[in-house]
Amino acid sequence: MTETLGTAQPFTPPTRFAVPGRIAVDDQVASEWQAATITEVRRETPRAATFRLAVPVWPGHLPGQHLMVRLRARDGYVAQRHYSIASAPDDTGHIELTLDHVEGGEVSGWFHTVAEPGDTVEVRGPVSGFFAWPGDRPALLLGAGSGVVPLMSMVRHSRARGSDVPLRLLVSARSPEELLYAREYGPETTAVFTRSAPAGVPVGRMSLAHVAPLLAERPPGGWEAYVCGSNGFAEHASRLLVAAGQPVDRIRIERFG
């Protein structure tokens, strides 16, 4: 039997993943490196700090997008990493990155032990339109550790706009001392602590008991879910979402390797 399918016939994936990219990435900005200047360093936790960068030609970004950072040694050796942007979009030409001091990390190590205001690094971006949230639809955010960074950009964006689009954040940290942006959270946020917690707050992993009530709130049109963290967390949290009834094609995941 010969079965020939014409190319005009669109192919249909077996399931419907492919929440589409939310925005198109500008080829030009995605491919050009420019020198950005560190203007401020703020300690967040014993292991994490926020670095504010002045980017000469910043085209703007959407919450959830990242930036590529490149460091170059005298001998020409380069190291580059993707980092989520922590700040909300604004028109100052500045963006902020919050970086963990990774054990043995050559790029995060440089930021934490060498970098100071006035230093310059090369950047390229913003890149990736997949994990972006323009603020137009209800968003359910699940993050752990530094996985909360792109989600905080979304929370800040929502606040800055005075938006009434529903937004909920479930954030997991090992302890209150390690919770990023602790002072900034409002009623939209529930913090979960896995090793130690303030008096009266249970210690334990994020569970269905945290996720199910948020899904039960179901806003008109349902939630768009954004999960960000280590792979272990991303696997766990995305399974909780599915178990609580969130459609798989409306879960976007960003995993830190």
Place this chain on the structure above:
Amino acid sequence: MHVTRGFTGRPRVPNAALPPGQYDAGDDWPVLSAEVTPELTPEEWSFRIDGLVERPHTWNWDEAHALPASAYEGDIHCVTSWSKFGVRFGGVSLDAFLDVVRPHGSATHVVAYAHTGYTTNLPLADVTGGRAWIAWEYDGRPLAPEHGGPARLIVPHLYFWKSAKWIAGLRILDHDEPGFWESNGYHPRGNPWEEQRYSGD
């Protein structure tokens, strides 16, 4: 060239096997996928090739395993800048599947699609001639679900987003059609040696 004050990088020995902008991830194998890991058993898995071919065909797990075994031993490179040396994937060469369906002479590209719906595009020449595999083993053991098990595509000479996890099929085309990441700003081909990361590189 902009030198970063005080940056030396980690101690290194020159490694000609490391493409530009990459670092050696060592024993780590980071997981990077945008979707929920599917719960897909070997019994549920299937692999289809259709489009511009003489005989479209779908293989189930046992039928795919009945094809001649073939392994890839070498390096892999992720666009997020890690590379992993000396990995070993076991499976079947894609050539063995294509021999069955026989692509038309007009065929130039493929769209690989996953059981999750993830897609990625490749020139046909990049998945023929012993350069691509359907793999179900890693280091002699079944491929873990988060790494694409029960079976994934392996195209090791391109950035690893081309090596679609949970591979479900290939559609053979006579034109290029961007897949998921390519529609999100990534380069249409993704050659690590030319640092084809983003569209426009």
